Amino acid sequence: MPGKSPFRIEPPARATINIAVIGASGNVGSRVLGLIAAEHSGVGLRLVAVANSRAALIAREGLAPAQACARLLAAAPEAGFAAALLHLPRPLIVVDCTASAQIAAHYPRWLAAGIDVVTPNKFGPSADRPLARAIAAAQATSGALLRDSTTVGAQLPLLQTLRDLHAAGDRVERFEAVLSGTLSYVLGSVQQGEALSAVVREAFALGYTEPHPASDLSGEDAARKLVILLRALGHDIEFGDVERVPLVDAELLDEPDPARAIERLQAIDETWRARVAIAQARHERWIYRASFDGARARVAPERVACAHSLANLAPCENALILHSAYYHVAPLRIAGPGAGIDLTAAGVFADLLAAAWHYAWRADSAAVEEFTVEEFAADEIEAAA
Ligand SMILES: NC(=O)c1ccc[n+]([C@@H]2O[C@H](COP(=O)([O-])OP(=O)(O)OC[C@H]3O[C@@H](n4cnc5c(N)ncnc54)[C@H](OP(=O)(O)O)[C@@H]3O)[C@@H](O)[C@H]2O)c1
Structure with missing residues (x-):
């Protein structure tokens, strides 16, 4: 456990920030609860609600984060949970750790009611235009924010970097x-000789895949991330505009049970062994590439030369190579592990703390307003003397 930094800034003591975690029993949600339980920055987080797809628990007086998941598993279904959140005290931050389009559809109502949303769920930020516009309008009306930095690259500094470049007037020419x-x-493991079905089973067990691995294997997950990236760069694009070539054909993935869907992948193990052999003979590697050439957005399995910078990523790594007006001498490269439960939960928690601190300081703003620049300068001089 790292010690306290001697340089840390203490937040104002009197703010209490209410938190609701949806998807609290999942990989990421339960890890986020653990981080809330261990929170030590001093900002006053109070867990007031938890939910999963089967039950919900609301306690205005607060729930112990370490026990919340166990209590949720014993709780009853709560119809109208999404609407009940509107009646909880503010400031309130909803942490959506589901992969549910149904939950994302509630964002405009919550945001318009002044509730911040923190999420790794791609369905809000990559929603089709009507919902995306409603989310943007709700934020503009209330000032509450959707914080989605983990939707692409987990904890990597990707989305905010692109948003900052766009805000500063950069013009993107292309990226891959x-x-x-x-x-x-x-693909990394298949190219080391493992069978595709076995690797997907392993990735599923490790929590690397989406709740149903079809979302990954169909390219949907990558295409949604591409939409989110392009929107961060100011493009008006939606999921249907992305040209998408799946890694595994749709008919094979058409099975609601993830374990059975993975079993069916054995049918293409040999095909992938043959593809890998051909690529290796040509000194090439398979990657699942997302690209934008200034007009066309595409995700597809593609072979690239072994020397290509995207060809030698470590398992689970994400990478972006971006050419823009500001990065014309050499492209901007951002790379590193871009998935995994711990990294995603850490990024979600960072977004949650950023939102909480915002409210903690705002709650103290009356005191700040009364504290004039002259008083500040006098205090500083006295302290320094
Ligand atoms: N795992 C990663 O490495 C990773 C990386 C980046 C981003 N993400 C994102 O993080 C999110 C969570 O992923 P995960 O791996 O934690 O998934 P998970 O383990 O399957 O957990 C999903 C959670 O959401 C709940 N849920 C599903 N539908 C719901 C609904 N309609 N209402 C309320 N709760 C609902 C589930 O409840 P039940 O248990 O009752 O079904 C479960 O608690 C996803 O959006 C994923 O894309 C994950």
Whole structure:
């Protein structure tokens, strides 16, 4: 456990920030609860609600984060949970750790009611235009924010970097990227001789895949991430605009049970062994590439030369190589592990703390307003003397 930094800034003591975690029993959600339990920056987080797809628990007086998941598993279904959140005290931050489009559809209502949303769920930020516009309008009306930095690259500094470049007037000419940590892991292991079905089973067990691995193998997950990246760069694009070539054909993935869907992949183990052999004979490697050429957005399994910078990523790595007006001498390269439960939960928690601190300081703003610049300068001089 790292010691306290001697340089840390203490937040104002009197703010209490209410938190609701949806998807609290999942890989990421339960890890986020653990981080809330261990929180030691001093900002006053109070867990007031938890939910999964089967049950919900609301306690205005607060729930112990370490026990919340166990209590949720014993709780009853709560119809109208999404609407009940609107009546909880503010400031309130909803942490959506599901992969549910249904939950993302509630964002406009929550945001318009002044509730911040923190999420690794791609369905809100990559939603089709009507929902995406409603989310943007709700934020503009209330000032509450959707914080989604983990939707692409988990904890990597990707989305905010692109948003900052766009805000500063940069113009993107083209980029190529590996955005699916899961497919990076799967293709990397298949090219080391493992069977595709066995690797997907392993990735699923490790929590690297989406709740249903079809979302990864169909390219949907990568295409949604590409939409989120392009929107961060100011492009008006939606999921249907992305040209998408799946890693595994749709008919094979058409099975609601993840374990059975993975079993069916054995049918293409040999095909992938043959593809890998051909690529190796040509000194090439398979990657699942996301690209934008200034007009066309595409995700597809592609062979690249072994010397290509995207060809030698470690399992689970994401990478982006971006050419823009500001990066014309050499492209901007961002790379590193872009999936995994710990990294995603850490990024979600960082977004949650950023939102909480924002409210903690805002709650103290009355005191700040009364504290004039002259008083500040006098205090500082006195302290320094
Ligand atoms: N795992 C990673 O490496 C990773 C990386 C980047 C981003 N993410 C994102 O993080 C999110 C969570 O992933 P995960 O791996 O933690 O998934 P998970 O283990 O399958 O957990 C999903 C959670 O959401 C709950 N849930 C699903 N539908 C719901 C609904 N309609 N209402 C309320 N709760 C619902 C589930 O409840 P039940 O248990 O009752 O079904 C479960 O608690 C996803 O959006 C994923 O894309 C994950």
